[in-house]
Amino acid sequence: MTKRAIRVARMFDGERLVDGGVLVLLDDGRIVDVQRGRDEAPEGWPVREEPNGTVLPGLVDAHVHLCADAGPDALGRLAERPETDLDAVVETSLRAHLAAGVTTVRDLGDRRGAVLRWRAREVRDDLPTVVASGAPVTTIGGHCWSMGGEVSGVDGIELCTCVTAAGAHVPDEVADRLAASGVAVCATLGTDPAVVTPPEVVAMAARAGLSAATLRDGAATLHRAGVRLVAGSDAGLGPAKPHGILPETLVEYVACGIPATAALVAATSVGAEVCGLGRRKGRVRPGFEADLLVVDGDPTSDISALRRPLAVYRAGDPVR
Ligand SMILES: [Zn+2]
Structure with missing residues (x-):
């Protein structure tokens, strides 16, 4: 039993902002109480004080590739990589x-079940919860159809770029x-702003009708129509998409x-629902x-506050 208290200026609870002081009590890996106002923690509970902090649910990145190490051509090199290497890459x-601040990930497009096997072996409260798909599921005759996952009824769609011969456009x-x-x-937006995408990659995407602008337009169209959005980064694909890039996904949303509140909902309560959690x-x-x-700061008024994590708790324990 490990009791801890966190006292902050405000809270995003997964749906909305609560201002005016919040005290969150954690015990044995669970949230046991959430108090509004400036109350003191009960006696015997060690308190973390963050007077300008916002507490929010650990983020859910709903689209990552844990086997891909985010180096150049990370997916291409995966085919030759021995499975004995993959455990270390996943961890x-x-x-x-x-x-x-990402405490749950959904892994998509696993290499021959390596992530599923890792998860079956390892029970780890010191790493994010992993929801894993195994091999990809695709449209009839679609991307990766040869891996055997063709379907025509679904409850979630990844990317949704709507690429046709005329380019990428979400009607x-x-x-x-x-x-x-x-x-x-x-909709997997978000890249490391410090990494310049190689011109050959930009040219290859442009030939398929894809650019940063078309991807942003697509996400905006989906939001305006009221589509249930969930946040994912496509982390692992290459140097511009390192693992842990989800804050940049939300900044780009x-x-x-x-x-900002809708972006945070996508990365917290809706992300967890879509992952079955x-x-x-x-x-x-x-x-x-x-x-x-x-x-540090209020992410509902300035989403870039997500770039300034003060603390991350996983199953009630602070991450060091
Ligand atoms: Zn992907």
């Missing part, structure tokens, strides 16, 4: 996510139908016109798991 990737009528159906869409993660609420992030 290094998870540590980078955790340092950025309004497609967005409206997705909104009406309740299908969740993970806001840059393309999605309100909505009854225990993604909200700051008594009874929920104590996966928490504390950032």
Whole structure:
């Protein structure tokens, strides 16, 4: 039993901002109480004080590739990599996510089940929770169809760039139908602003009709139509997409016109629901798991506060 208290200026609870002082009590890996106002912690509870901090649920990155080491051509090199190397890559990737405040990841497009086998062997409260898909599921005759995962009924779509011979464009009528159906869409924006994308990669994307502007337009169209958005980074793909890049995904959502609160909802409560964890993660609420992030400033008015994590808690324990 490990009792801890966190006292901060405000809280984003997974849906909305609560201002005016918040005290969160954690015990045995769970949130046991959330008190508004400036109350003192009960006697015997060690308190972390962050007078300008915001506590929010640990973030959910709903689209990562844990086997990919984020080096150049990370997916291409994966085919030759011995499986004995992959455990270390998976754990290094998870540590980078955790340092950025991501306490749950959804792994997509695993190499021959390596992540599923790692997860079956390792029970680790000191690393993010891993929801893992195994091999990719795709449209009939679509991207990666030969891996055997063709389907025509689904409850979530990754990327949703709507690439055709005429380029990448999300038509309004497609967005409206997705909104009406309740299908969740993970639009994977966000890159490390310090990394310049190699010109050959930009040219290759341009030939497919893809650019940063078309991807942002697509995400904005989906949001305007009321599509259920979930946040994912596509971490691991290359140097511009390192593990732990989800804060930049949310910064880019806001840059393309999605309100900060909606971006945070996508990365917390909706992310947890879409990953099948909505009854225990993604909200700051008594009874929920104590996966928490504390950032410097108010991310609902300035999303870049996510770049300034003050503390990350996983299952009630501070991450060192
Ligand atoms: Zn991907």
